[in-house]
Amino acid sequence: MSIQVGDTLPDVEIRVVSNGIEEGRTGPLFAGRKVVLFAVPGAFTPTCSNRHLPGYVQHLAQFQARGVEVMCLAVNDAYVMQAWAASQNVPPELLMLADGNGNFTKAMGLELDGNAYGMGLRARRFALYAENGVVKALQVEAPGEFRVSTAEAILEALA
Structure with a gap:
């Protein structure tokens, strides 16, 4: 389920990419913060690179003006996330979370079986808003869709 x-968001190990790569845990990462966490099926994939991540980069200041931090999650290793962030000009304030083994994604029950596409385990495309680690809003995309987890949709939900 x-x-x-x-x-409450699960507390598992994660790699945080910002100004380098740091090991951490999701519990302390979300504690005491207002966060929008959005997940993509994979770094460097078309919709993720052309629309999903760029929307959050474009609207980052609007989230920050509301006191909300933004984090991007993918079931990719930290070096891939670091390279993707560099290629997309992601500012260091938008944290990239590398869930290399999918442990955080599985603990949330939001995994996607991409084996039929040669992708293995991935995260479903979703966005959530959490305060102090407690989920206040959750938008999960239907397979193949990109509507409810966009930066614009989440900004509207937060209004």
């Missing part, structure tokens, strides 16, 4: 509004 997937995580729901009102649930």
Whole structure:
């Protein structure tokens, strides 16, 4: 079963990419913060690179003006996330979370079986808003869609 509004985000190991790569845990990472976390099926994939991540980069200042931090999650290793962030000109304030083994994604119940496409385990495309690690809003895309997890949709949901 997937995580729901009102649930606390799971506390697992994660790699955080910003000004370098750091090991951390999701519990302390989300504690005491207002965060929009959006997930993509894969770094460097078409929709993720052309629309999803760029939308959050473009609207980052609007989230920050509301006191909300933005984080991007993918089931990719930290070096891939670091290269993707560099290629997309992601500012260091937008944290890239590398869930290399998919442990955080699986703990949330938001994994995607991409084996039929040669991609293995991935994250479903989603966005959530959490305060102090508690999910306050969750938007999960239907397969093949890109509507409810966009930066614009989440900004509207936060209004």
